[in-house]
């Protein structure tokens with residue numbers, strides 16, 4: 001098995017819901033807590049497994065805002081695991097999930113240097129490295145309903161931008177999505193072979209403009225006044 | 232990368248310590264240095280003290296040092312584990328060599344077995360230095376480090392600073408320094424050339440860009456929002472930024488204090504000036520220069536995560 005996520009950049013609205021639900025679930029999960037520093041102070045900071053950034057792609061007027069959620073990609077060539085001197089970081093043979101054994105980690109930060117995707121964050125209060133577990137404490141829990149045996153972020157996403165599944169199974173939902181929508185990996189040139197895939201925005205049908213009526217005189221004057229008069 | 236003082240001190244101090252030890256062993260085996268008990272004691276203790284101080288300071292940057300003993304377990308894949316293993320193996324062999332050297336001096340003989348142990352200890356010292364370089368050199372995420380020049384520079388700078396130290400030890404004990412000073416001159420020159428090649432090489436912009444990082448390779452990509460209002464672990468660790476003027480000043484320090492001044496001072500010594508004061512100044516200057524070199528090594532390293540924080544290229 002090769003478990004991972006597919007993230008649909010076409011529909012992600014950048015609401016940070018996945019990150020918040022991830023934090024809520026995992027802070028009491030196997031690698032919890034996800035410590036917050038100065039949560040009510042001026043510069044609150046803390047450990048997150050998910051980070052969402054926003055980019056502008058293209059130049060005006062042909063530009064688009066892309067919200068970009070990132071978490072551990074559970075890479076096939078996970079250098080973060082190879083460089084770890086203690087053996088705290090490991091990649092599970094059965095499903096490819098990359099985890100950190102909190103009892104073995106010595107907090108040297110070396111794995112975070114080896115990760116190109118910024119997936120690893122040191123918890124300064126426990127002194128150990130923390131990262132996305134792909135909700136390992138959910139996805140195999142048979143007491144949960146079938147639907148709930150998915151990572152917290154996937155269930156939460158209101159836009160359904162996140163999908164979870166087995167990439168080794170060509171008929172799984174994630175494999176099909178990648179096939180049909182041209183799912184791609186980030187920074188392939190570094191050779192980490194990340195499992196997670198991103199779906200690019202769909203090519204949208206251009207909105208026809210021929211039938212848009214000409215501006216009336218009054219609206220042109222209004223427009224001109226609005227531009228000319230400083231408020 | 233954020234330049235951490237403990238790691239800078241560690242690499243400079245233990246690098247010089249290993250360099251000094253290797254040159255002592257070489258000097259004994261090839262017989263180009265006149266040993267007496269003073270040289271053995273001062274040189275041996277100095278190298279071991281520098282190495283130990285460095286290794287101890289390197290554990291200071293661990294966030295969870297109580298698990299540091301586990302750091303030897305991933306020898307098969309991790310250069311950090313390899314460095315630890317070689318560093319620990321070095322100690323008994325090095326002590327055995329120094330002991331043998333002492334006994335030989337007492338008896339006034341040259342012993343092939345001691346020489347053999349010296350070779351073994353030197354190889355372990357070289358392996359440790361090489362591993363230190365590879366810890367940085369193996370990271371594909373940092374284009375400024377991911378080169379064979381990284382371990383090369385760690386080896387050469389360790390040997391060069393060790394050489395300057397050894398000249399000081401010899402001068403201090405009133406021994407002839409001509410051969411060692413010449414050897415140090417050569418080592419410093421090679422190290423300076425290698426470092427200059429590195430600074431030339433590192434200017435070229437290559438590697439991932441914000442486009443390959445996001446997958447949007449056919450349009451301009453700009454950061455709109457990082458998604459956090461204050462700093463994160465990632466910005467603390469990787470977003471370090473130093474003004475270009477400071478970087479330039481430090482590069483000049485590297486070449487003037489690290490290479491040029493020690494070269495001049497050692498040159499005077501080769502020409503006949505026999506003063507331990509000169510050797511001391513050379514040592515001081517080279518340590519300042521190499522300290523600056525190490526600081527730059529971290530400050531100029533740009534991790535690919537910076538692309539996600541808005542950098543257009545690394």
Ligand code: SF4
Nearest residue numbers: 072073074075080115
């Ligand atoms: S994304 Fe980073 S932490 Fe996750 S497996 Fe890849 S290299 Fe390791």
Ligand code: SF4
Nearest residue numbers: 084105106108109111
């Ligand atoms: S911080 Fe922990 S998990 Fe990461 S390399 Fe060091 S010991 Fe391994």
